[in-house]
Amino acid sequence: MAAQTRYSKTAIALHWTIAVLIIGLIIFGLLMTNPNMPNRFVLYQLHKSFGIMVLILSIFRLIWRLLHTPPPLPEGMKKWEVAAAKFTHIAFYVIMIGMPLLGWAMVSASPLPIPTELFWTIPWPDIPFIPESEELEDTFQFLHGNIGKLTIGLIVLHFGAAMKHHFVNKDNVFVRMFPWARERD
């Protein structure tokens, strides 16, 4: 059987859905924490709803990834480039699951009685074993906010690598993660 050269439709759909959601959540998160922003309560509820969506999709994606081998990287990549790609991808999986968990832990620890209702319909419980504590809330908030900012750097790096593959190396690495693009010979 010929070696697989593209990511599957499921992997591509999950990659881009989660990427758009995470980029949106970072922009949203940074805007809604500005005290001058109107309708902050609504924005917080939307941020939490889309964040939990990322958690569910990412768990599914991780399981999918463990059950399916991705196409191999092109030959000729330097050792450090392969290592950097692997590190970035693993870091993304940690962030895709870790960031929503930290956000959920933050609101669970908050002594303020603000319920989480996903899209104003599905009541979402707090994590039961996390005690209410302002100190804990601050710690989770610190981690959630700073890892969120680090994620921007990782996305820039990842985007830059994809563009280098496409425009400098002229290989199939970008194309195989893009739904409509044709593979190069």
Ligand code: HEM
């Ligand atoms: C991948 C998913 C997520 C990303 C990328 C993300 C990103 C962010 C960012 C960048 C901020 C702004 C931090 C700051 O200005 O210091 C933020 C704030 C916040 N996030 Fe998330 N978030 C995610 C998921 C969640 C989830 C699932 C929840 C809760 C269920 C949540 C709750 C919050 C809250 C309450 C704040 C405001 C914290 C504050 O008042 O300083 N987030 N988020």
Ligand code: HEM
């Ligand atoms: C928050 C945003 C993003 C996240 C979390 C993310 C995450 C990931 C992960 C985890 C992989 C590895 C797939 C696997 O083997 O399991 C991957 C691959 C890929 N991503 Fe992203 N990505 C994001 C944004 C982007 C953007 C903006 C681009 C645009 C250029 C992009 C282009 C690619 C490409 C071309 C691959 C395939 C790399 C390869 O075949 O080795 N990603 N991404």
